[in-house]
Amino acid sequence: MDIFAQAYQWVNLKYLLEGLWVTVEVSVISILFSFIIGAIFGLLRYMKIKYLSMIVGFIVDIIRNLPLLLIIFFTYFGLPNVIGVRFNTLWATIIAMTVFESAMLAEIIRSGIMAVDSGQMEAARSNGLTYWQTMYHIILPQAVKKMIPPIVSQFISLVKDTSLATIIVLPELMFHAQVIYGQNTNFMIPMFLALAVLYFIVCYLLSVLAKFLDRRLSKA
Amino acid sequence: MSMIEFNNVEKYYGKFHALKNINLKIDQGEVVTIIGPSGSGKSTLLRCINGLETVTSGQLLINGYDLADKKTDMNKTRKNVGMVFQHFNLYANKTVMQNITLGPQVVLKQSKAQSEEEAHKLLELVGLNEKANSFPDQLSGGQQQRIAIARSLAMKPKALLFDEPTSALDPEMIGDVLNVMKTVAEQGMTMVVVTHEMGFAQEVGDRIVFMADGSILEDHSDVAGFFKQPNDERARVFLSKVIKHM
Ligand SMILES: Nc1ncnc2c1ncn2[C@@H]1O[C@H](COP(=O)(O)OP(=O)(O)OP(=O)(O)O)[C@@H](O)[C@H]1O
Ligand SMILES: [Mg+2]
Numbered sequence: 001m002d003i004f005a006q007a008y009q010w011v012n013l014k015y016l017l018e019g020l021w022v023t024v025e026v027s028v029i030s031i032l033f034s035f036i037i038g039a040i041f042g043l044l045r046y047m048k049i050k051y052l053s054m055i056v057g058f059i060v061d062i063i064r065n066l067p068l069l070l071i072i073f074f075t076y077f078g079l080p081n082v083i084g085v086r087f088n089t090l091w092a093t094i095i096a097m098t099v100f101e102s103a104m105l106a107e108i109i110r111s112g113i114m115a116v117d118s119g120q121m122e123a124a125r126s127n128g129l130t131y132w133q134t135m136y137h138i139i140l141p142q143a144v145k146k147m148i149p150p151i152v153s154q155f156i157s158l159v160k161d162t163s164l165a166t167i168i169v170l171p172e173l174m175f176h177a178q179v180i181y182g183q184n185t186n187f188m189i190p191m192f193l194a195l196a197v198l199y200f201i202v203c204y205l206l207s208v209l210a211k212f213l214d215r216r217l218s219k220a
Numbered sequence: 221m222s223m224i225e226f227n228n229v230e231k232y233y234g235k236f237h238a239l240k241n242i243n244l245k246i247d248q249g250e251v252v253t254i255i256g257p258s259g260s261g262k263s264t265l266l267r268c269i270n271g272l273e274t275v276t277s278g279q280l281l282i283n284g285y286d287l288a289d290k291k292t293d294m295n296k297t298r299k300n301v302g303m304v305f306q307h308f309n310l311y312a313n314k315t316v317m318q319n320i321t322l323g324p325q326v327v328l329k330q331s332k333a334q335s336e337e338e339a340h341k342l343l344e345l346v347g348l349n350e351k352a353n354s355f356p357d358q359l360s361g362g363q364q365q366r367i368a369i370a371r372s373l374a375m376k377p378k379a380l381l382f383d384e385p386t387s388a389l390d391p392e393m394i395g396d397v398l399n400v401m402k403t404v405a406e407q408g409m410t411m412v413v414v415t416h417e418m419g420f421a422q423e424v425g426d427r428i429v430f431m432a433d434g435s436i437l438e439d440h441s442d443v444a445g446f447f448k449q450p451n452d453e454r455a456r457v458f459l460s461k462v463i464k465h466m
Binding site for chain 2: 117119120122123124125126127128129130133137138141142145
């Protein structure tokens with residue numbers, strides 16, 4: 001037990017929380033960006049606009065099938081060579097996560113819209129509504145309800161996947177834990193335990209938030 | 221001027237020839253039933269009338285406006301022609317009341333109060349006033365279809381299209397829906413009804429059209445006469461099959 005007390009002394013906890021803060025920062029910014037871009041790409045692909053939807057679909061499919069780690073390497077190590085711009089580890093991670101998660105969300109959002117019965121669109125159009133009025137009043141509200149669970153799972157993966165950036169030495173939660181037990185291997189188990197608890201709390205809060213949103217939407 | 225007028229209309233789905241040289245005039249207040257075997261193009265014909273499908277060539281005039289003409293505002297035309305579907309297609313995320321009032325509010329810019337007042341009259345007409353606050357999945361098929369009719373009527377359309385409105389219903393629900401349709405017909409609505417309900421066709425229909433293979437083979441004002449003695453061989457075979465099942 002002494003080991004745990006030592007491992008969880010305030011300097012270490014503070015250091016872990018600093019890591020957690022970076023994890024949350026990267027996650028929140030990536031979630032915001034990828035949600036907006038994913039929604040636009042998902043809609044564009046759904047709408048079957050000549051060429052545009054095909055190109056969007058092609059890009060989305062390629063990105064979805066790449067390992068996230070490869071994209072992180074590319075934005076951090078590759079981009080400086082390609083376009084001569086170097087991002088710090090924080091932004092390299094955010095950009096990589098946004099690219100990857102946008103593609104994942106685009107597909108979730110497109111399938112969510114497609115899962116709405118096509119009869120709904122036909123009924124609304126023959127009821128006199130325009131395409132966008134139908135989208136707004138009928139299709140999207142139904143699609144969003146279907147999308148919430150997969151989107152939440154995706155965001156939970158996103159939070160956990162930020163730990164990949166430990167490899168490019170982003171000072172996030174996982175990396176800080178490694179630094180601590182790197183100095184004293186006895187701290188390894190306490191640190192693993194702390195990591196498990198902290199990731200759990202963040203991800204659990206996300207799913208609670210989602211349930212709350214879901215209930216709000218059901219009432220609307 | 222006819223309410224609905226097909227002049228030499230052809231419709232292709234890719235290479236597939238779905239409507240062949242359709243000529244059909246439907247006047248205001250007429251109730252026309254369309255029968256024919258599966259795949260003969262009945263739904264396609266209806267869907268062209270309210271612009272869910274576009275015709276490949278020929279002229280399709282609704283109230284004098286040519287649907288093939290790019291200048292014709294499709295949304296305006298749809299406003300005037302309502303459609304009732306086989307599977308009801310009520311808006312799943314809206315209550316019965318909202319299903320009926322959405323079109324009037326969004327398209328006709330009616331106030332909430334006015335649209336709801338009129339919706340109550342329509343609910344009265346279809347006999348479902350107590351269901352105003354239910355969601356579609358809380359209703360039986362027959363009830364959903366009656367709401368779907370009320371929803372179409374709320375737009376005050378000049379014509380109503382019905383695509384096999386009773387085919388998805390349990391037998392004991394069919395009568396209620398047909399009764400509502402009969403009431404609507406008696407109020408002078410122009411109706412085009414694709415149906416297998418031969419009783420309805422005879423009792424309510426002013427005219428009967430038989431389709432096969434994308435063509436109109438028979439078009440009669442004497443509905444009872446047609447049932448007794450169809451001219452076309454295929455109509456005869458079709459009727460003998462349908463009547464056996466009745
Ligand atoms: N969107 C489409 N794309 C390609 N072919 C289609 C499409 N819609 C219908 N068809 C074809 O056109 C033909 C006519 O179809 P339609 O639905 O109009 O027939 P129907 O008379 O309504 O048949 P049913 O009694 O089964 O409803 C069918 O052979 C069908 O396969
Ligand atoms: Mg059909």
